[in-house]
Amino acid sequence: MNHSSAPAAHAAPPAVGRDGTRTELVEVVVPVYNEEHVLARSVRTLHGYLTEHFPYPFRITVADNASVDSTWQVASALAAELPGVRAVHLDQKGRGRALRAVWGSSDATVVAYMDVDLSTGLEAFLPLVAPLLTGHSDLAIGSRLHRGSAVVRGPKREFISRTYNLLLRATLAAKFSDAQCGFKAARTEVVQALLSDVEDQTWFFDTELLLLAERSGLRIHEVPVDWIDDPDSRVDIVRTVKDDLKGMWRVGKKAAFGATRMPVPPRVRQAQLPTGMRWQLSSFAVIGVLSTLAYLGLYLLTRQAAPAIVANAFALLVTAVANTAANRRFTFGVTGSRDALRHQVEGGIAFVIGLVLSTLALAVSRVVAPGASPAAELGWLVGANALATVVRFVLLRAWVFNPHRTAKHAREADLSDFSPLAATQPVATNQSTNQESRR
Numbered sequence: 001m002n003h004s005s006a007p008a009a010h011a012a013p014p015a016v017g018r019d020g021t022r023t024e025l026v027e028v029v030v031p032v033y034n035e036e037h038v039l040a041r042s043v044r045t046l047h048g049y050l051t052e053h054f055p056y057p058f059r060i061t062v063a064d065n066a067s068v069d070s071t072w073q074v075a076s077a078l079a080a081e082l083p084g085v086r087a088v089h090l091d092q093k094g095r096g097r098a099l100r101a102v103w104g105s106s107d108a109t110v111v112a113y114m115d116v117d118l119s120t121g122l123e124a125f126l127p128l129v130a131p132l133l134t135g136h137s138d139l140a141i142g143s144r145l146h147r148g149s150a151v152v153r154g155p156k157r158e159f160i161s162r163t164y165n166l167l168l169r170a171t172l173a174a175k176f177s178d179a180q181c182g183f184k185a186a187r188t189e190v191v192q193a194l195l196s197d198v199e200d201q202t203w204f205f206d207t208e209l210l211l212l213a214e215r216s217g218l219r220i221h222e223v224p225v226d227w228i229d230d231p232d233s234r235v236d237i238v239r240t241v242k243d244d245l246k247g248m249w250r251v252g253k254k255a256a257f258g259a260t261r262m263p264v265p266p267r268v269r270q271a272q273l274p275t276g277m278r279w280q281l282s283s284f285a286v287i288g289v290l291s292t293l294a295y296l297g298l299y300l301l302t303r304q305a306a307p308a309i310v311a312n313a314f315a316l317l318v319t320a321v322a323n324t325a326a327n328r329r330f331t332f333g334v335t336g337s338r339d340a341l342r343h344q345v346e347g348g349i350a351f352v353i354g355l356v357l358s359t360l361a362l363a364v365s366r367v368v369a370p371g372a373s374p375a376a377e378l379g380w381l382v383g384a385n386a387l388a389t390v391v392r393f394v395l396l397r398a399w400v401f402n403p404h405r406t407a408k409h410a411r412e413a414d415l416s417d418f419s420p421l422a423a424t425q426p427v428a429t430n431q432s433t434n435q436e437s438r439r
Helices: 039-053 071-081 095-104 122-133 155-172 188-197 205-215 237-256 277-303 308-331 340-368 374-400 403-438
Strands: 026-032 058-065 085-090 110-114 139-143 150-152 183-187 220-224 226-228
Touching: 026 039, 026 095, 039 058, 039 071, 039 122, 058 071, 058 095, 071 085, 085 095, 095 110, 095 188, 095 205, 110 122, 110 188, 122 139, 122 183, 122 220, 139 205, 155 205, 155 237, 183 188, 183 205, 188 205, 205 220, 205 237, 277 308, 277 374, 308 340, 308 374, 340 374
Parallel strands: 026 058, 026 110, 058 085, 139 220, 150 226
Antiparallel strands: 110 183, 139 183
């Protein structure tokens, strides 16, 4: 059973302003395991930097994860020596376990943690926590994969890091760029609400916390960092990779079966569809149903005299043109002949996508059920076209009829219509001036 001990002599008092009211407090946790050789230097460096450059009250907590060397003695001495530093001891290993113990009982406004080797430049700490203190964001992470970051590390760690984060994005739809950088912070009330759903106690703790936060609609702020790899890192890479893959599988399975209880902030509960989206979805759905019925009729009619591929292409082409024209007028409210041809050409991309998907569906149907009837073929085609319909809506709304893009083209057309008049205007002016001079 885990327990923590924080002797009174080692605990930093809460931050109090001049008028006696409590001010914003940031607690920085430094998890350590057998770090006697670097702990004192790193904590003094961190304490000195925060004292001189950090404008908010702070507390540094050294969380000893069951070290078997003299790490606890060093941590205790630092807590007795430096104001605002305390030491906490746990009987079991695990970075996640240490963060859970300290963050879960913290009275600070914002909690953070960083690796004891201080691989991340401390200049990024204020940008990390500032959005949390203002309430703009809920969690914040340092990202070594941000384009503004300056990172020095070997190719092996670079490959592992990028592959891991790519897997998170591909399998769990993660939007954050760097899950494992040892430089993170969160609003205390947010992280304490999430902790009960975080199962991992070791290295996957960070990733699981971020995934839960993201799926809860919480805001995750990222800052670029200067980061130098620690050549004396004690991380067992093979074991960490295995544990991370197991954690990804567990979190993905929980999310798929809805087993996670996630707190949703009021702004997410009160969120509404973007302006016009409700009408656009309704209009697009009606036009889509009519287009599908027209497609079915054309396909069945053409199929009597032509192969399935030809009948499918013809039916898709006719309905795609009509679909784009109808959505242009009724769904997105674009009238007039201006850019009508361009809209049809760009909408033709959706036709090509639908044609590819439906042709593949026909090919698969012939492999799975050779000699299938036209009605059976039609079932496969309807499924493929349903997927193409989703692509069509995204394409039309985000690109073809994007209001900013439409307005830009309209301005360019207006300027083009105006330019011949502008070109002739100076000539008329000169003639008028010459006539005045002759008078």
